[in-house]
Amino acid sequence: MDFGHSPRAQDYIARVKAFMREHIIPAESAYHAALTGSSDWRQWRQPALMEELKAKARAAGLWNLFMPDPHLGAGLKVVEYAALAELMGHNTIAAEVFNCNAPDTGNMEVLHMYGSQAQQERWLKPLLAGEIRSAFCMTEPGVASSDATNMQATAVPDGDEIVVNGRKWFSSGIGHPNCRVLIFMGLTYPDADRHQRHSMILVPLDAPGGKIERILPAFVVYDEPFGHGVVVFENSRLPKENVIAGLGRGFEIAQGRLGPGRIHHCMRCIGAAERAMAMMTERGDKRVAFGKPLNQLGGNVDVIANARMAIEQARLLTLKAAWMMDTVGVKAAMSEISQIKVIAPNMAQQVLDAAIQMHGALGVTLDTPLSTLAAYVRTVRLADGPDEVHRRVVARFELARQRAERGEA
Numbered sequence: 001m002d003f004g005h006s007p008r009a010q011d012y013i014a015r016v017k018a019f020m021r022e023h024i025i026p027a028e029s030a031y032h033a034a035l036t037g038s039s040d041w042r043q044w045r046q047p048a049l050m051e052e053l054k055a056k057a058r059a060a061g062l063w064n065l066f067m068p069d070p071h072l073g074a075g076l077k078v079v080e081y082a083a084l085a086e087l088m089g090h091n092t093i094a095a096e097v098f099n100c101n102a103p104d105t106g107n108m109e110v111l112h113m114y115g116s117q118a119q120q121e122r123w124l125k126p127l128l129a130g131e132i133r134s135a136f137c138m139t140e141p142g143v144a145s146s147d148a149t150n151m152q153a154t155a156v157p158d159g160d161e162i163v164v165n166g167r168k169w170f171s172s173g174i175g176h177p178n179c180r181v182l183i184f185m186g187l188t189y190p191d192a193d194r195h196q197r198h199s200m201i202l203v204p205l206d207a208p209g210g211k212i213e214r215i216l217p218a219f220v221v222y223d224e225p226f227g228h229g230v231v232v233f234e235n236s237r238l239p240k241e242n243v244i245a246g247l248g249r250g251f252e253i254a255q256g257r258l259g260p261g262r263i264h265h266c267m268r269c270i271g272a273a274e275r276a277m278a279m280m281t282e283r284g285d286k287r288v289a290f291g292k293p294l295n296q297l298g299g300n301v302d303v304i305a306n307a308r309m310a311i312e313q314a315r316l317l318t319l320k321a322a323w324m325m326d327t328v329g330v331k332a333a334m335s336e337i338s339q340i341k342v343i344a345p346n347m348a349q350q351v352l353d354a355a356i357q358m359h360g361a362l363g364v365t366l367d368t369p370l371s372t373l374a375a376y377v378r379t380v381r382l383a384d385g386p387d388e389v390h391r392r393v394v395a396r397f398e399l400a401r402q403r404a405e406r407g408e409a
């Protein structure tokens with residue numbers, strides 16, 4: 001395994017690190033202060049500060065760093081992007097600054113890999129420019145959405161149109177003032193093989209028949225200005241040209257989209273844990289109780305050592321999965337991607353919890369990034385598939401491997 005970075009990647013790492021330190025970390029409080037704090041997404045505005053930071057990042061050439069196609073973005077290997085995404089995980093605003101935030105990255109990759117020229121022109125271009133945002137509407141409140149083949153909302157052809165019906169939820173990013181398009185997954189062929197029943201359709205946010213019902217809080221916060229929406233579609237009619245790749249290919253596209261998306265979450269989780277570690281150790285050095293710095297009290301040295309060991313383990317496994325994606329492809333790396341999708345957020349959850357504890361009451365407020373990061377990493381254990389589904393994948397590969405070792409079918 002080779003996790004080494006090319007000189008070009010090393011240069012990106014140094015520049016993202018400096019940009020984070022000089023521009024993004026100091027802007028955290030002002031950014032959050034510019035949000036409305038309202039549960040009504042119709043009042044949300046994109047903070048001007050975010051657009052200023054985006055413009056600076058773009059001017060510095062730190063833009064679309066996730067994009068493996070060198071004509072559209074940085075053209076880095078997954079293992080190289082890992083270090084950058086980790087840095088972006090130090091807070092919940094950095095990824096958007098570099099145009100590397102979910103769910104837009106996944107949607108851009110779908111349009112890049114499967115979109116027609118017209119779809120790329122209309123939607124991929126402005127997404128790559130950071131002018132618009134997008135959402136991904138797959139999961140539904142009415143069915144166990146861990147199983148993507150369960151989706152019941154429909155996308156039915158009718159002449160030159162596709163008619164879309166159903167209720168989706170946790171459509172992340174749909175409340176963003178700049179959100180203009182969503183990717184909808186609907187049932188087209190109920191009697192086909194379960195992996196060929198669904199289709200993906202591009203739906204402009206203002207398409208007749210579509211309506212955001214409400215934004216769901218995740219751990220009491222609304223993730224303004226992105227938001228996780230409940231969206232209803234009633235006989236929304238779209239031109240057939242809005243189908244991505246072809247009817248019945250929805251499951252295939254969802255799987256292709258989720259490989260990179262999952263590992264990006266893992267990289268950001270490691271960054272969140274590193275931020276927690278930095279804050280926890282600084283706090284523990286400087287705050288004194290019972291005559292000693294907190295770091296010297298009770299079992300706190302063990303807490304720090306255990307956190308460091310857990311972060312290193314998770315990072316190595318993330319890099320292994322990334323390296324496999326680069327060398328043998330997403331399909332062959334499925335077990336490793338699922339392994340790290342379980343390991344990274346669980347590890348980050350523990351490290352953040354330790355850092356919150358070391359901060360005392362301050363740790364649960366919004367005056368530090370810790371509580372927001374803790375909520376984020378906890379939700380990663382559900383988003384893009386819950387832990388149990390990923391363990392199932394790991395076990396399936398392991399059982400097959402062991403049977404093959406024994407020479408059994």
Ligand SMILES: Cc1cc2nc3c(=O)[nH]c(=O)nc-3n(C[C@H](O)[C@H](O)[C@H](O)COP(=O)(O)OP(=O)(O)OC[C@H]3O[C@@H](n4cnc5c(N)ncnc54)[C@H](O)[C@@H]3O)c2cc1C
Pocket residue numbers: 103135136137138139140143144145146147169170171172173218228379382383384385386387388389392
């Ligand atoms: C913050 C956040 C953002 C999200 N963003 C998006 C988005 O942008 N677009 C989108 O479409 N969806 C999004 N989701 C939804 C997410 O993908 C689903 O919540 C997830 O796939 C699980 O589906 P479910 O909630 O229906 O849980 P269910 O399928 O009902 O499962 C519930 C629980 O059952 C257990 N379980 C399920 N399968 C197994 C198994 N095989 N073995 C053992 N136990 C099992 C697990 O504990 C699981 O958590 C988001 C979710 C969150 C929390």
